[in-house]
Amino acid sequence: MFDLKKIVRPNILTLEPYRCARDDFKEGILLDANENTHGPALNQLSETETLLELNRYPDPHQLDLKQQIVDFRNAKPNVNLKNPEKDGLYPGNLCLGVGSDESIDMLLRCVCVPGKDKMLICPPTYGMYSICATVNDVAIATVPLKFPGFQIDIEGILAKVQEDPSIKLLYLTSPGNPTGQLLRVKDIIELLEKSSPVWNGLVVVDEAYIDFTQAEDERYSESMSTLCNQYPNLVVLQTLSKSFGLAGIRLGITYCNEELSGYLNAMKYPYNISSLTANIAKRATGDKTGLQVMSDSVSKIIKQREYLLRELTALPHVGRNIGGLDSNFILLEILDNQGVPSNEVAFTVYNKLAVDNNVVVRFRGKELNCTGALRISVGTEQENKTLVEKFKQVLQSVNGTK
Ligand SMILES: Cc1ncc(COP(=O)(O)O)c(C=O)c1O
Structure with a gap:
């Protein structure tokens, strides 16, 4: 059966996340982080900018933002979520990145040993997977999408990962880029269930374009993000760059079970999400008008x-x-x-x-x-x-x- 501890790199398994005094003390005269307490080098600040305290480091955890994102996704779960009360998303399932490009890279660095492990992709697909793999010295295996139709070749993928256990990650894109094709959720579930006993690897579903897809039943979503607590080998990526029209703020979201998200959050640069990005992301995902x-x-x-x-x-x-x-x-x-x-x-x-x-x-x-x-x-x-x-x-x- 799938065992996360066996694929996370040993150096990440034992990594102690960066801690700062602000994790323990948030108020008072804050002279702990070598910030410039005289304020930002800007002539005129708007009221919002002043409230953001841009001379201070941003919040490393972004719990408010994560809560809003999970509330939004939980409101329309995937129809295959068996126990929404127990298995719905919570902030601990999330890791935020500088766009999903950072999330893609972080997952690779979490489980693939450079020069040794491999990643599997299904072309035609998004170009950054191979670029990140190459930068990290991770070899790429491929099982093309079936043509016509651009759906996954379940048997081909299962055969490939069993024949080559150095494959640690599979990147799927749904809807695809450049295909614009939603992958059948039932196929991905079949893959998650059939691969788990025979392959110790993660199935990553990149849902950058998911909000442009309409589920037949409006109460549910085609997004698989709400299935992360049901399938420990599933990771879902989303971004505010597309449907939310916020490519400029760079905010990507990784959804996965809490154990994996713990490793990812430990790996990330502590202040990767800027105060400006978090502020705009909160407005877009929290307030009803956004x-x-x-x-x-x-x-x-x-x-x-x-x-x-x-x-x-x-x-x-x-x-x-x-x-x-x-x-x-x-x-x-x-x-x-x-x-x-x-x-x-x-x-x-x-x-x-x-x-x-x-x-x-x-x-x-x-x-x-x-x-x-x-x-x-x-x-x-x-x-x-x-x-x-x-x-x-x-x-x-x-x-x-x-
Ligand atoms: C499939 C897919 N994933 C991820 C991204 C990158 O998103 P972000 O802007 O969040 O880095 C893109 C951008 O075009 C994309 O097409």
Whole structure:
């Protein structure tokens, strides 16, 4: 059976987290942390900035923020959560990072011994997993997503992790990037249950785009974050960069059982979440109006996604959306004159859109099973109209299809 202690690196198992005097004493004349008690080097501070006491180190634990995040996720549990009263999320399940990019890196450093252990990914997938692995000298194994459909190959993954016990982590992305496809929750649960007796590794589900997915039954969420206390080998990553529109503040969230979150919190830099980031994250996730703004903007994006898909796929030389519709982007095939997906044409379109028309999309044609693909984020109504216009012009000039 899965045993966390056997995969956490020995140096992390015994790590004593950094402690400061402020862990024990928070009030009074605070002369314990070599801060500048004369205040920030800023001329004029707004009322909010003054209240943030920016000359002080931020709170290392962020319990208020974590409580708000778990309240938000617990309000719509995953339908597969068997015992919501007992197994719902609590702040001890969370570790906050500087964007989920830090969370990705931290997990790798927690369980993979450099030069020895491996990580498994299912391409096409988010590029930072391999970059973090390479930086940490962790080798990468792959089991591609099934094509078409971009769902996981359960049997392929199970065979791979059993044949190579040096694999310690599996990164799944749901909804995927660049696929925009939600992975079937029942498949991931099958993997969690079947892998646990035969493989001592963590299944990480990166849910950066989860809020753009709508569960059929509105009382539940497709997010697997609420299942972390039910499956000790499950880790879920989320971010405020997408649905919350806060990529600039850099806040990522790792959900996992409390034992693992204890190791992750011990590893992290004590003050990784700045006071400014925490303040904005609290406003966005706690107050009803923040959550309402998030859900309104998700609805607008979903509507605009339909518009983009309809308008763009009606153009000559634009093929199918090869991904799913569970995210804030689409993945369109660009075709040559024979109607075949073409990297050459796609790259020319990408380049002309950017250089001549000031519209930047992403060329993804080199990703596995994405030949000829452009990944296009859904913009505002006006941006999307402009994009469609420019797209038409560029396609005409590229292919002489007037
Ligand atoms: C699948 C996925 N995970 C994580 C991230 C990074 O998120 P963050 O901004 O929180 O670092 C991205 C960003 O595009 C992403 O696509």
